[in-house]
Amino acid sequence: MHHFEYVGDDFCAEAVRLDSIAAAVGTPTYVYSTATLLRHLEAFDAAFAARPHLVCYSVKASSNLAVLHLLGEHGAGMDVVSIGEIHRTRLAGVPGSRVVFSGVGKQAHEIEAALDADLRMINVESEPELDLVERVAEHAGKRARIAIRVNPEVDPRTHPYVATGLQESKFGVTSDLAEALYARAAASRWLDVVGIDCHIGSQLVDVEPFVDAVRRVAILARKLRDRGIAISQFDLGGGLGIAYREGTPAPPHPSEYGKAVLEALDAEGCGDLEVVVEPGRAIVGNSGILLCRVLHLKRTPVRTFVVVDAGMNDLVRPALYGSFHEIRPVRRGVGAPVEVDVVGPVCESGDFLARGWPLPLPEPGDLLAVMSAGAYGFVMSSTYNSRPRPAEVLVDGARFRVVRDRETIEDLTRGERI
């Protein structure tokens, strides 16, 4: 569910017409909806309300300070994967006690920053990383709270680039190695074992892989607890998918996901653990759109191209994952829909936003909304082709604010010299 709808013939974000945002801010621009963000956060909170829990929004999905501040203000924790993201959560005012630190290649200075910010826990992904955390903690004279990320070896049935819990994946450690690492960590003066962690992938559209993963990790958690290792938090990672296309099977609602996860924890004797979840896409994906303007129509003998002012540098998902985004006209179109390819100005054939999408033929100057672009949209943008990155706008009811200025031509060469 989201709050982008037609009012009459005008497509709106909550109570703000998107054409008024384009007129004030220009295009391309990412537009986020406060009501949608909060609704999704609340859905996760409600799903786990029966237990102690923390919803740690995955910062990498969309890391704008205004988004982080809004979610943090409403009780969310954060999942971070770099010192840059730690910095963002600090600026956004999210307490370190609500921040977990994931990622497969943490460096000493990042671990130091995590200890400095007194983060809730560091999710360790390998033996050398455990050594490094221990050394950095000793050097800092602080005990590091840790969890081990276990690879439960389940197939999340998603795009291979976002499957992270398969045996061949670079993430986490096997259950056997996890056991050995926990024994080591429990004996260390500088490590404080608090949790167990997994994250099996992104854009999952059914609950079974989550349930399988929870069961496998919970079995290990129980074994460790039986040996006196004090695990109190079960971090299940993120990964719940969203509906990118109407008419495709809808991913489970957070309530269904929560119910299945809690049942699986109970079944394995881990019902007393505090649950941490790290949703990114499910919170922000349908909370954002990319607003762009039609430059030209271009007809070839076999295709009709709508050339717009947003390209793969602004939204790389179609080019990177072959992913699908609906495109809606900002002023409801007249005339019969025609199948068009919506493409950007970048010099790559992979530079498309949609292919074979039915749209009443727009005219140059018309505005289009690329739907479900809130997650892995702006954060994956680049300046490829020396194109300044888009502005970001946050709508709240009848008001909107620019929460990131459009980059300027000068920004493009900052730090360069001849």
Ligand SMILES: *Cc1c(COP(=O)(O)O)cnc(C)c1O
């Ligand atoms: C990317 C990631 C997430 C968020 O994934 P979504 O599919 O956006 O929910 C959560 N945890 C970890 C460790 C991640 O790498």
